[in-house]
Amino acid sequence: MSDRALPIARAWPLNLAGWRGHLMALGVVACAILAIFFADVAGMVSIWWNASTFGHCLFIPLLIGWMVQQRLPGLRQLQPVAWAPGLLWLAAGAFAWLLGAAAGVAMVRHGALVVMLQGATIALLGPAVARALLFPLFYAFFMVPFGEEIVPPLQLVTARIAMLLLDLSGVPAHMEGIFITTPTGYFEVAEACSGAKFLIAMTAYGTLVCNICFRTWKRRILFLASALTLSVLANGVRAYATILVAHLTTVDAAVGFDHVVYGWLFFAIIMVVVMAAAWPFFDRKPGDPWFDPAALQGGARQSPAGGVAGAALALIAAAPLWLAITAAASDPLPPMLALPEVKGWTHAPDRQAYPWKPRFDGADHFVTGRYRNAQGQVVDLSIATYARQDEGRELVGFAQGAADPDSQWVWSSPAAAPADARGEQITAPGPVVRHVVSFYRVGSGAPTGSKPQVKIETMAARLLGRDQRAIAILVSAEEGEGHPADAAIAAFLTDLGAVQLLADRAVGIR
Structure with a gap:
């Protein structure tokens, strides 16, 4: 009985030599990447299908397959090898995903998936095959929805x-x-x-x-x-x-x-x-070889395919694990958020020329109100606070901010703003022109109008366990004959005082 079982036991270890073995190992790692980061894969495909801007991305995987098929005669002359240095590119992709997830930037996460798949290919098929597939591997970046x-x-x-x-x-x-x-x-x-x-x-x-x-x-x-x-x-x-x-x-x-x-x-x-x-x-003729197999083969030190595959699996699992471990518990916000009293300004019940309300999905608190001073200047103040930001509830991002894409307000041009704020001109049917000055802040840092800066500060807070409370403060005014919006906003900001102090009170820092 034991003698008959012996050949089966000896045959049990997987043979990862040759194209079949290396492709099997690559398939396992690639499937693990797609499974672990399935939410991002699904999000990327959903954008391809639903956004006309990125409809062409649906054809990119087919084009990559076609380009690989065109290179098959030369690829058959190459010998795949497991190459441990290729794991560096995979690790770079995993780290990029970690940064993108912490900052809440979907484009970075999607690009990181491509880099991880590229790294897996380089590590499990070797540098010769990777050089032969250099353009198809690079072209995979066009699967990432970018350019908005x-x-x-x-x-x-x-x-x-x-x-x-x-x-x-x-x-x-x-x-x-x-x-x-x-x-x-x-x-x-x-x-x-x-x-x-x-x-x-x-x-x-x-x-x-x-x-x-x-x-x-x-x-x-x-x-x-x-x-x-x-x-x-x-x-x-x-x-x-x-x-x-x-x-x-x-x-x-x-x-x-x-x-x-x-x-x-x-x-x-x-x-x-x-x-x-x-x-x-055109200077490439039909039938010209894509690469010279003899010039690519050899020179790489081979590593155990199983060990490289195991290390690849460990690297791709480390990124979401690190984010889960280092995610800090959010500091509590005050139970209520109230509009501030501003010296020289009173709350005004005046109707807006065209209804306007900024959009901040998932905000824990949101208030908005209208102010008037003795000179007849009128401004609108809106404040949104978050205990912490997550997917779908972010301080800055698509559809967030002054011009809600589901409303009739549209962005029309930049506008004047203080150095630590973002100025925008938005327009509604009429036309009604409105200027908006936006201040953002994450944690206890200084206010900023830079959306990339907000993403960087959010990323640092999530990775390092810092205070994640975030706030947006928007001051806006309608452009009217004899009542310029910029002058009304400037007067209100002068009487409001330091925006930093208002932000502190709103999130409960002081």
Whole structure:
């Protein structure tokens, strides 16, 4: 009985040699990454599916698979090895995820997942295979939904291009932020009209073309720069054409024109123009090898595949474990939050010209009120406090702050603000123009208007167990004839005194 069992016992250890064994180990580690960080994986896929700006990301995994398939003849000539130094890249990804989770920045967490998968590939297949797959591994970064930050500046650029062309066409127009007024109507260069989704998709498409169609870096850089520049200019021309059609006909006709021109058809036309212009300069021929297997093979010191896989699993588990261990219990907030009394100002029951309320999802306390002084200046003060920030209840982030995307208020341009605050001009139908000055603070630090600074301070508080209480203080005023918003805000801030003291009282520090 024991003699018959002996061959089975000897055959039991897994053989991790060769492509099959290394791919098996890589599959285990990759599945562990996807399982441990499933919430982030699901969030990333949800963005691909629901946000039109990132719809192209759905095709990136298929393109990566296609690029790997194109390289299979050369890959079969390489010998995979387990390479312990590759764990450094995986560790960098795990650390980046830890920072992103602590700061509440989804883009960093999503990018960290890609880095961890890249690190697992390098560690379990070796440097030769990694160099052979260098571009597909790099291209995986385009699975990360990024680029929303360029929307406001692109809105301004699009509006300025449209204004320049309107001036050249002799159409009388006035621009205020992202709003353009003509005798025909009042036009907004909205987020959807900024051209951001086309620029982001063109970056992914152009990068792929650079690898497939060009061999020299000079031509690659020139092609990508030209493609991106053309995308921005073409979107400005589209906005100009829409306003021009409205000026020559009716607004309804312009809306119909925009619906026909805008969309992926517009992007397809730009791609055709770009490819047609670049075609004569392609210097990679069909069938050219992607790499030289003989030049890549050898030179790497092999490590035990099982040991490398085990170390990889330990590294990816360490990041969420560290965050769970170091997460500090939040300090309590006062049971109630009240608006302050400000010398020279009284609470005013006046109605707003257009209803405005800043958005702070999940805030533990939120109050807002209107003040008036003897000079007739009127401001609105809003305060939101958090005992601690978590996913979905953050001080700064998408949809948070002065302009709620679910309301009629839209961001139109930067506005004047003190050095430690953020100034914004927002606009509602009417048009009603409002200036907002926002102060943010995490823990007992100094107020700031910088959203990146808020994220950094939140990250430090969560990683190091510091005070996580956070507050947003927004002072706002409507722009009116003879009553400039900036002057009203400045007068109120002067009489309010140190914003730091108000923040201390609101979160219960003093």
